[in-house]
Amino acid sequence: MRLLHEAPLDPRSRFVRMILAEKKLTFDLREERAWERDPEFLTLNPAGETPVLREAGVMAIPGATVIAEYLEETVPEPNLLGSDVTGRVEVRRLLGWFLDKFSREVTEALREEQFLKRVIHNKPPESRILRAAKANLSYHLDYVGWLAEHRKWLGGDVISLADLAAAAQISVLDYLGVVEWQNAGEAKEWYAKMKSRPCMQGLLAERITRLSPPAHYANPDF
Amino acid sequence: MRLLHEAPLDPRSRFVRMILAEKKLTFDLREERAWERDPEFLTLNPAGETPVLREAGVMAIPGATVIAEYLEETVPEPNLLGSDVTGRVEVRRLLGWFLDKFSREVTEALREEQFLKRVIHNKPPESRILRAAKANLSYHLDYVGWLAEHRKWLGGDVISLADLAAAAQISVLDYLGVVEWQNAGEAKEWYAKMKSRPCMQGLLAERITRLSPPAHYANPDF
Known part of the structure; x- marks a missing residue:
């Protein structure tokens, strides 16, 4: 196992x-x-x-x-990395983007302040850090929206590791209630599609002690 | 081309x-x-x-x-990623270690302070950041030494992307003159071996305007 x-x-x-x-x-x-x-x-x-x-x-x-x-x-099936060399270059580029850049500029800071500090260690979050991370989130959501507008999925014509990496980040931020969906346009449509997939059901059903997500969190229609 | x-x-x-x-x-x-x-x-x-x-x-x-x-x-030859699944896991783990963790905890800070600030922008480096990065460097050199002591090359029996990633970081730090080789033991022997390889000759011959490396920098026998 x-x-x-x-x-x-x-x-x-x-x-x-x-x-x-x-x-x-x-x-x-x-x-x-x-x-x-x-x-x-x-x-x-x-x-x-x-x-x-x-x-x-x-x-x-x-x-x-x-x-x-x-x-x-x-476990090559289903293939989530891309079926040709240029496709894999793009999926790996976006993997780095979401797992490293997005995570470092947005998610790590918000998780640290709003979850680890506040819920685990009972300390107040630092408003300067929250503001900076939320500004970065707005810029990153625009980029997700741009990708979703120009492609069927974020990495190309089929779902890939790029979509999974992006949805993983966004699901954490959405649990923390910091995503302003009313301004998110194409990114919101893409994320609704992701929320309907079976691969997200286990995650969306999970709850953390002492921290509740917003009402729309697990609802695929927002 | x-x-x-x-x-x-x-x-x-x-x-x-x-x-x-x-x-x-x-x-x-x-x-x-x-x-x-x-x-x-x-x-x-x-x-x-x-x-x-x-x-x-x-x-x-x-x-x-x-x-x-x-x-x-x-261009699969020579293979630098490993010839079996577990070998590739270890080389990719070390790639993340050297390109992300080592770089973030040591090289980026020292390059920023000692090269970008001092040489490019004519500003004084910040001693608090220099001290922290140098302390991290000592810990990372110990880890390189531990790997070099227990294996022929850092990722296993043959040279791999792990050695190249580590040597790339260390060559930058050595150019900046911040590596304390007298305490580096096995890491020093491994790096001497790397400095002898043809793949490093072009790099070791290069000089940056207004910034000279220490005398031992390109010498494979230190």
Whole structure:
């Protein structure tokens, strides 16, 4: 059986859960509290970060991008990386965009302030950081909207890891109630389509203790 | 002909140059000053970051990891990613470690303070940032040393993208004169071996205007 070490509201863990679900692979979940720096978890991933995937007889597979490439190699159907070289270049570019750039400029800061600080450590969030991250979110949503307007899916004609990575980020932000959907146009339509997919149902049904999402969070029609 | 858009003392550009050289692919270089946000360059890579590789008849390939995966797919010999699934997991894990974590915790800060601020913009570096990045460097060099002690190359039995990514980071830091080699043990031996490889000769011969490296920089015997 597969075991995924994940963390609550961690966009990269959500991304891997969505890949596993798209590929119809079953898995168990184990929650890691990365901020506790558990020595046993550090042996699985010296970087101390979720997600880490474990499969019987295979070494631990640490990190969202590494897991995504591993699953594409070992379970090639459905193909989520692209069927030709130029398609894969674009999907991998967007993977870096959403898992690294978007995450660093938006999601990590908002998750830190609104969830880890406020809910886990009972500290007030810092309004300067919240403002900056929300401004970045508006710019990133515009880019998602631009992609959704010019293509059927974010990476091209078919759904790909790019859509999963973007939806993973946005689902965390939407849980935190910080997405201004009234201005989101094409990005909103694309995300509604993502919310209807089976790969998101498990995530959208989950609730965190002491933190409720807005009413529209799991509703595919907003 | 291939054209690589790169930036001076950019570790990710250096990493791609080393891959191209290991695969015996010829290329021209174009220097981008990413801080000027040239609109034409932004159409090649919306993230505005070097490196970007262009090949006749192929779309622009932006980002070090995307380029590395692209070159492994299109020019598979010599194989730098690993010959089996578990080998590729480990090389990709280390790629993330060196290109993202090491770069973010060490190289970006030192390049910003000691090169971009001091040499390009004529501003004083910030000593608090320098101290933190140098402390991180010491911890990262220990990890390189640990890998070099337990394996023939950093990613396993053969040279891989992991060695190239690590050497690219370290070559930038060594140019800046911030590596304390007297404490570096196994990491120093491994880097001496890297400095002897043909793929590093072009880089080690290059000099930046108004900034000289230490005397040992290009010497494979230190």
